[in-house]
Amino acid sequence: xxxxxxxxxxxxxxxxxxxxxxxxxxxxxxxxxxxxxxxxxxxxxxxxxxxxxxxxxxxxxxxxxxxxxxxxxxxxxxxxxxxxxxxxxxxxxxxxxxxxxxxxxxxxxxxxxxxxxxxxxxxxxxxxxxxxxxxxxxxxxxxxxxxxxxxxxxxxxxxxxxxxxxxxxxxxxxxxxxxxxxxxxxxxxxxxxxxxxxxxxxxxxxxxxxxxxxxxxxxxxxxxxxxxxxxxxxxxxxxxxxxxxxxxxxxxxxxxxxxxxxxxxxxxxxxxxxxxxxxxxxxxxxxxxxxxxxxxxxxxxxxxxxxxxxxxxxxxxxxxxxxxxxxx
Amino acid sequence: xxxxxxxxxxxxxxxxxxxxxxxxxxxxxxxxxxxxxxxxxxxxxxxxxxxxxxxxxxxxxxxxxxxxxxxxxxxxxxxxxxxxxxxxxx
Numbered sequence: 001x002x003x004x005x006x007x008x009x010x011x012x013x014x015x016x017x018x019x020x021x022x023x024x025x026x027x028x029x030x031x032x033x034x035x036x037x038x039x040x041x042x043x044x045x046x047x048x049x050x051x052x053x054x055x056x057x058x059x060x061x062x063x064x065x066x067x068x069x070x071x072x073x074x075x076x077x078x079x080x081x082x083x084x085x086x087x088x089x090x091x092x093x094x095x096x097x098x099x100x101x102x103x104x105x106x107x108x109x110x111x112x113x114x115x116x117x118x119x120x121x122x123x124x125x126x127x128x129x130x131x132x133x134x135x136x137x138x139x140x141x142x143x144x145x146x147x148x149x150x151x152x153x154x155x156x157x158x159x160x161x162x163x164x165x166x167x168x169x170x171x172x173x174x175x176x177x178x179x180x181x182x183x184x185x186x187x188x189x190x191x192x193x194x195x196x197x198x199x200x201x202x203x204x205x206x207x208x209x210x211x212x213x214x215x216x217x218x219x220x221x222x223x224x225x226x227x228x229x230x231x232x233x234x235x236x237x238x239x240x241x242x243x244x245x246x247x248x249x250x251x252x253x254x255x256x257x258x259x260x261x262x263x264x265x266x267x268x269x270x271x272x273x274x275x276x277x278x279x280x281x282x283x284x285x286x287x288x289x290x291x292x293x294x295x296x297x298x299x300x301x302x303x304x305x306x307x308x309x310x311x312x313x314x315x316x317x318x319x320x321x322x323x324x325x326x327x328x
Numbered sequence: 329x330x331x332x333x334x335x336x337x338x339x340x341x342x343x344x345x346x347x348x349x350x351x352x353x354x355x356x357x358x359x360x361x362x363x364x365x366x367x368x369x370x371x372x373x374x375x376x377x378x379x380x381x382x383x384x385x386x387x388x389x390x391x392x393x394x395x396x397x398x399x400x401x402x403x404x405x406x407x408x409x410x411x412x413x414x415x416x417x418x
Contacts, residue, residue, distance in 0.1 A: 139388055139391055146359070146361050146397065147371065147397075148361060148366075151372075166388065166391075167372070169369065169373055309362075
């Protein structure tokens with residue numbers, strides 16, 4: 001989204017000044033793109049009970065009317081029960097039809113859990129999915145250094161005792177590749193419903209997810225249209241309040257909802273609270289000098305330099321995810 | 329036990345092999361990550377390489393720039409880990 005010019009870098013620089021106008025602008029464009037450009041008669045959205053899919057759905061309802069929107073819940077055995085509960089509250093609030101597609105059996109059939117657990121067991125031989133929960137996360141220390149992030153694997157037993165180890169490359173890649181079946185299978189199911197209804201499929205990533213590569217290529221990164229891909233996370237929250245997204249969803253901590261152990265998006269990928277991430281990313285994109293960003297966020301110029309460097313690296317190393325197929 | 333120079337050489341050969349750069353582009357003091365020689369996959373590969381080849385274990389607390397910023401830093405880190413582990417068994 002184009003930012004209004006402001007004199008100085010401040011905490012409110014990302015506030016959308018005329019929220020009604022922005023909601024109307026996005027929903028107007030969405031209507032035109034779905035009906036006029038994509039030539040589809042409605043839209044399908046995967047709803048997870050998270051803030052991004054909720055705002056996307058609210059905008060789509062505003063664009064086309066509730067009767068032309070279909071919300072699909074796609075839980076699997078590692079999903080939080082809260083996700084479905086919140087998705088239903090959202091559907092109820094915006095009066096849309098929903099379909100519940102549990103994808104666990106499909107994921108079992110394709111070997112998602114088996115392949116993932118095989119890699120986890122090779123790092124922690126005592127691991128089994130019945131007695132332990134697992135998650136992977138990025139090391140927090142990397143942010144303030146000129147070192148790339150490294151992922152650690154954590155297993156948690158039924159007493160809550162956890163163990164963590166740095167993930168070797170082979171196991172890291174296998175866990176990620178196996179887990180990505182979840183997002184790719186969700187994408188397949190969403191397209192099944194969108195094709196059967198002659199609807200468009202609306203993707204729900206925000207600006208950080210797209211630009212820092214926090215999505216699965218041909219998974220949640222696969223859609224016909226992405227109406228909030230230009231919005232910083234704090235702007236997504238601002239729109240959520242304006243559009244009347246249920247407060248439980250607005251107050252919920254954004255999670256990855258991918259691994260059996262609970263995990264916030266901050267812990268898994270972003271390494272800092274979204275309010276800080278928004279300002280950092282804005283500073284980087286708009287070439288705000290590190291000392292100015294540092295003053296606002298109570299960090300040294302060197303710390304901001306390193307964070308800028310890490311964000312640039314994330315953007316560069318995830319270019320592959322955003323690339324269209326190379327065609328000859 | 330290998331000395332630090334031998335460790336340096338092994339690490340250098342690994343980096344040359346995996347980063348597709350020529351030998352004249354990197355020396356023992358080159359800042360591998362700051363100068364873009366190695367990326368995040370390269371970093372994990374280095375950790376795997378030193379663990380497999382020098383029988384050491386890296387923990388989250390070891391993930392410091394001072395231990396990994398250059399071939400020299402990595403070799404010193406490996407030497408220190410080896411000597412700590414040997415002292416534990418003597």
